[in-house]
Amino acid sequence: xxxxxxxxxxxxxxxxLRLAGVPLENAQIQTDLLVEAELRGRASHGLQRLPRIIxxxxxxxxxxxxxGVAQWxxxxxxxxxxxxxxxPVVAFSALKQISARARETxxxxxxxxxxxxxxxxxxxxQRIAEQGQILIAMTTSEALVHPWGGRKALxxxxxxxxxxxxxxxxxxxxxxxxxxSMGQIHDYANRDQPLQPGxxxxxxxxxxLDAKAARDxxxxxxxxxxxxxxxLAIEVLVAGLTGSALGTxxxxxxxxxxxxxxxxxxIVLQPAHNAAQAISAYLDAIRQCEPTRADRPVLVPGDRAxxxxxxxxxxxxxxxxxxxxxxxxxxxxx
Amino acid sequence: xxxxxxxxxxxxxxxxLRLAGVPLENAQIQTDLLVEAELRGRASHGLQRLPRIIxxxxxxxxxxxxxGVAQWxxxxxxxxxxxxxxxPVVAFSALKQISARARETxxxxxxxxxxxxxxxxxxxxQRIAEQGQILIAMTTSEALVHPWGGRKALxxxxxxxxxxxxxxxxxxxxxxxxxxSMGQIHDYANRDQPLQPGxxxxxxxxxxLDAKAARDxxxxxxxxxxxxxxxLAIEVLVAGLTGSALGTxxxxxxxxxxxxxxxxxxIVLQPAHNAAQAISAYLDAIRQCEPTRADRPVLVPGDRAxxxxxxxxxxxxxxxxxxxxxxxxxxxxx
Numbered sequence: 043x044x045x046x047x048x049x050x051x052x053x054x055x056x057x058x059l060r061l062a063g064v065p066l067e068n069a070q071i072q073t074d075l076l077v078e079a080e081l082r083g084r085a086s087h088g089l090q091r092l093p094r095i096i097x098x099x100x101x102x103x104x105x106x107x108x109x110g111v112a113q114w115x116x117x118x119x120x121x122x123x124x125x126x127x128x129x130p131v132v133a134f135s136a137l138k139q140i141s142a143r144a145r146e147t148x149x150x151x152x153x154x155x156x157x158x159x160x161x162x163x164x165x166x167x168q169r170i171a172e173q174g175q176i177l178i179a180m181t182t183s184e185a186l187v188h189p190w191g192g193r194k195a196l197x198x199x200x201x202x203x204x205x206x207x208x209x210x211x212x213x214x215x216x217x218x219x220x221x222x223s224m225g226q227i228h229d230y231a232n233r234d235q236p237l238q239p240g241x242x243x244x245x246x247x248x249x250x251l252d253a254k255a256a257r258d259x260x261x262x263x264x265x266x267x268x269x270x271x272x273x274l275a276i277e278v279l280v281a282g283l284t285g286s287a288l289g290t291x292x293x294x295x296x297x298x299x300x301x302x303x304x305x306x307x308x309i310v311l312q313p314a315h316n317a318a319q320a321i322s323a324y325l326d327a328i329r330q331c332e333p334t335r336a337d338r339p340v341l342v343p344g345d346r347a348x349x350x351x352x353x354x355x356x357x358x359x360x361x362x363x364x365x366x367x368x369x370x371x372x373x374x375x376x
Numbered sequence: 377x378x379x380x381x382x383x384x385x386x387x388x389x390x391x392x393l394r395l396a397g398v399p400l401e402n403a404q405i406q407t408d409l410l411v412e413a414e415l416r417g418r419a420s421h422g423l424q425r426l427p428r429i430i431x432x433x434x435x436x437x438x439x440x441x442x443x444g445v446a447q448w449x450x451x452x453x454x455x456x457x458x459x460x461x462x463x464p465v466v467a468f469s470a471l472k473q474i475s476a477r478a479r480e481t482x483x484x485x486x487x488x489x490x491x492x493x494x495x496x497x498x499x500x501x502q503r504i505a506e507q508g509q510i511l512i513a514m515t516t517s518e519a520l521v522h523p524w525g526g527r528k529a530l531x532x533x534x535x536x537x538x539x540x541x542x543x544x545x546x547x548x549x550x551x552x553x554x555x556x557s558m559g560q561i562h563d564y565a566n567r568d569q570p571l572q573p574g575x576x577x578x579x580x581x582x583x584x585l586d587a588k589a590a591r592d593x594x595x596x597x598x599x600x601x602x603x604x605x606x607x608l609a610i611e612v613l614v615a616g617l618t619g620s621a622l623g624t625x626x627x628x629x630x631x632x633x634x635x636x637x638x639x640x641x642x643i644v645l646q647p648a649h650n651a652a653q654a655i656s657a658y659l660d661a662i663r664q665c666e667p668t669r670a671d672r673p674v675l676v677p678g679d680r681a682x683x684x685x686x687x688x689x690x691x692x693x694x695x696x697x698x699x700x701x702x703x704x705x706x707x708x709x710x
Contacts, residue, residue, distance in 0.1 A: 114482075115482050115646075115648045116478075116480055116481045116482030116483070116646065117451055117452065117480070117481040117482070118451065118452040118481040118482050118483045118484070119481065119482020119483050119645070119646065119648070121648050144450075146450055146451070147450045147451040147452040147453065147481065148448075148449050148450030148451070148452050148453020148485060149450075149452045149453050149483055149484065149485040149643065150452070150483065151482060151483040151645060153648070176613060176616055176617065178512075178613075178643075188665070189662050189665050189674045190674070191667050191668050191669065191672055191673075191674050191675070192662070192665035192666065192667055192668065192674040193665065193666045193667065193668055194665050194666065196661065196662055196665055197662075202606075204609040204613055206609070206612045206613050206616045207616065208612070213608075213609070213612050215605050215606065215608075215609040217602050217605060217606070247666060247668065264599045264600075264602045264603070265598045265599020265600070265602060265603045266598075266599070268551050268598045268599060268603070269598070269599045269602070269603070271549050271551060271677040272536075272549065272551070272606075274547075274549075274662065274676065274677065275538040275540070275547070275549040275677065277658075278540045278542070278547050278655045278658070278659070279510060279512075279538055279540050281651050281654065281655060281658075282510055282540045282541065282647050282649075282651045282652075282655060283510065283645060283647055283648075285648075285649045285651055288654060288655070288658040289658055289661060289662075309483070309512075309643060311453070311485060311617060312449075312450065312453065313616050313617055314449045314453070314455050314487070314617075314619075315616075315619040317615050317616045317619055318616075320615065320622060321612045321615060321616060321622070324611075324612070324615075324622040324623050325612070327530065327623060328523050328526070328530055328531075328608065328623075331522070331523050331526035331527065331528050331530055332526065332527045332528065332581060333525050333526055333527070334525050334526065334527060334581065335525065338525055339525075340523045340524070340525050340526040341525070342608065343605040343608065343609065
């Protein structure tokens, strides 16, 4: 592992994307999302994704320039064909339009198809909530999760994010509906560490603690039957709105050469009241709840990420050496 | 327990509500919701709630007539003051308005405050999905759930429902964000049955298997930290939009005398494509997934409720004798 200060990390990423043919503004948007994930300790959505993005541009399955083609299907519903654009470039362009529209209409939705991986949802939720609006974001992914009681991976890790204005920082939920991420499974495999019971099945649908075997199998939904039901609901809701692929037909967020055919849905809501003060007081009451274990204070979603982020800003982020070398090579720095 | 055929159950409930001063149409709407919950085996949202509704009308905290006062805060956002009306009466009135609006705008939202318990969310999701639209419904409740790692009940059971068009019947998710319901805890207490580990804390915040002790304590969120985060997100999202009370300030869905100050949010989305066929094929593939246990086929949300419903329609529903006698007395039948 190597520790990188955040400012040079940003400039190297932007350089690498520029050399891959990405216009400056788009390179900044894509870098911002990867760096913010890295800062919060979400390595699976961080800088390690940059080489894949650059390879996808080279292979013609990611268009570095487009913000997609957007069409209003009603005053408050924006249908976006991502035209294989970079995920955050298309997503932020859509969000800008529906955020402005929601100020007039009270709510507006963007349905996005044919767009590359949009990365960590938390950042979208935070940005919208910082400007006084509420965001619900849902997206689908390759089928990695087994149905509750089933042996095969048939459902995406289908994350949901919810951002709500609060003070001093917004409330931000961002979670996958899988129990663990496939990134974690790969980490355990790389370190030859056994998984915890219930995390994963092998390729035959049998429970396994062997992380290497789990890579070809399926990961569990979080929260047993209920988490499975929620992940499945997101899969069909997103497909119902975007026309995206379903289940094992979804491709293109984990490989370098297939067009990305998952879907993304954003709903921006304009609160008629300002409840930020009341919500902040409530969240503080949650934090002050007497903990079950004295050494583990109760946390609110986002609290841990905020601590990690502050530490990363001060001390840099830690990356696998080979990933960083690859990024530097793409940036022409080595 | 007593077994009641569904047709006399419906007419007795309507009579009881009529005698309590509820106009016929409202009595039908309220009865429909209670009966549908009972038919699906969701007793906690079924006919046992009727005596409380009638007592709340008598106590002046439920208005039997109003559908609330609705005001458009933008083309697509309907703000509804429930004016202490009956939950499903206010909710269906709001849904009718935003469903019609979403056909033009693509999406429309209703934020509802000051309305009585709206009951089982599945029915709203089903009705909207049957007419070709998508519904996301969220509502809050009295604080019964402890934060993950905390000792006190500070969060509602905050259910979410999602309805998506599919064939022959819509996909309907309807789940509380608690691991179990307080209704289940009471059932276990009544039957002197021990709880399962991890379900609940006692009044001191200590884990307990004693259902009687759990009634004054807190129930766990489903899905550990993630389910906690989702329930909390629903609490603050609903409050952010409706101005509803938060946490332990929420009253009126479990008692007979306090005004109901939780909030309800409905989002209706108009799909630009017809994906019902593709979604149905996908759901069938999920059902056909090889199960972990040969005797337990994989289910899709709603499957079990549908089986129970068919059985209830054929054979009647089973109710505690004293509840049924109470309802009959309110209907002037005994």
